[in-house]
Amino acid sequence: MSQLDEQLGHRSDGIAIELVGLSKQYGDVTALDNVSLTVREGEIFGFLGPNGAGKSTTIDILLDFVRPSAGTATVLGDDAQTDSLAVRQAVGVLPDGYHLYDRLTARQHLEFAIASKESDDDPIELLERVGIADAADRKAGGFSKGMKQRLVLAMALAGSPELLILDEPSTGLDPNGAREMREIIRAERDRGATVFFSSHILEQVEAVCDRVGILRNGELVAVDTIDALRDALGTDTRLVLTVESVTDDMVDAVATLPDVTGIQADSETRVTVMCAPDAKTAVIHAVEAAGGTVVDFDVEEISLEEMFAAYTTDDDTATSTADEDDREVVTPSADGQEVRA
């Protein structure tokens, strides 16, 4: 790490982003409401939420595109409003809703990025990293959305930033491109960078994030690891059993088990059981005791989609949560920090 990096690390005490009571009003509309969040250096943090939840507003405040109505945002120890130049020097940005300079080539875009960061990167090397080196001398106006996204990512990587802020990075990328994006995100984390990225595509987040924050209607409703959030939403596991034939005895026997909360016959040969994770063996024993033969079984975790829906909609049927009425989820996270929802 360079001396600059060390200085930054020292000044920020291991904290990459700190939001304290951050609010933003646009007239009568509250885009962000009292959001407090800490992102530690070196982690990949996923910022989740439906469109319009306030993700881009938060990022706009970090970059001083937008000024908060209340609260503060600190990036790598520098105030995002008063020391914005220092922030943007240390940060690589892939914004949402950007537009490239149609008349400039990919190489010229990189040259601008490199000159802006006063770094000595090779434009072609950066373009190679994102897989569009062969388009270096083509004008960006003719690029597909996916190529534009790769180009802006290459620009964000210029100067080896301490922190990458990526707003919906997989927009416009095909599955292969999205995978390459994830590889680059991991490589940047391994280099020592912090990655903060927003998304409404859950698989993206699950695949790479150390921790996630979920934003809903401008409020941060949960911050934790994905596993801990999943636990907080209830411990039930969905057990799908394939048997030779489903009988009423079998269903009754399973339904009366203490740790089973539901059972449903899906077909002649398949039942789905909602139960506590450690009740799986008891369920299978009960089925066999009732004369059934278990051909196959499958354990499904609560999908991220369901989890996301639970946090971001008022539809109570999405899944059962511990405190659904007020949507407060307080749970010790994996690293012992208390997490407020």
Place this chain on the structure above:
Amino acid sequence: MSWAVVARKDFRDARLSKALWAITAAFVLLSAGMAVLYATVPELSQDIGELSTLGYLTLLLAVMTLFVSVAAIVIGAGAIAGERDRGSSKILLGFPHSRADVVLGKLIGRTAVLAVAILVGLAVTLAVILALFPTFSPVDYAIFAVVTLLFALVYVGIMVAVSATTGSGGRAMAFGVGVFVLLEFLGDLLAPAVMFVVNGFSFGGLVTVPGWYAFLNIVTPSAAYQNALGWFLGDGTAAALTLGGILDGAVPFYLTGWASIAVLALWLVVPLVLGYRRFAAADL
């Protein structure tokens, strides 16, 4: 030198604008064509009686004023507002450039583009002059070029300032055209209007023209540019005397070419400061 990075990027981008090429081609044709006409149609040079660089430049002045102001709208009005409108400002300002750097970089980058257009036009015209005119005055031509470049800087500055006040490219263009109309057409009415008011809402009984009246006539950027060129190209007094009308005695300092340069400097600085302040406070 963050503004220089912005200016360089902007120059590379804006110089490829098709609208700019069209307007430059029109200017080159007009400027060179006028030189040909001036040299070949005797009636055009009749009042001077000889083909001279100065005589031609006097003719060119009106065309140049229009070209620079219109080109400045095309080049400058979208400079910042257009980027905000499209979203390229998110790329630009995602890098460590202050908003002051952006305004300054845009001013320099866009002025450089217009300067290239002007210099191309003047170079082509110079070839015509050397071929057709019996004499050539390089000093006059150089003064004309330098003051014109200053005028271009000022007008682009005004348009960049307009551009800094809004996030809508269309609105910036409308404001730009509005400012142009205000400066080029209504500006001519300023002096008479003030005179009308000062004189008790009438033009009756006016015998002499006061100095401030002459000054108000050369207070717009275009008029200041033309007065400055008249001053520096002529014998030093002719232009001011024409403008000042029936002034007795020495030309007051505020009608000199140097005063007009100072007026141009104010037109450069004041709008940009106001535009910057608005841009600096804006949510993008």
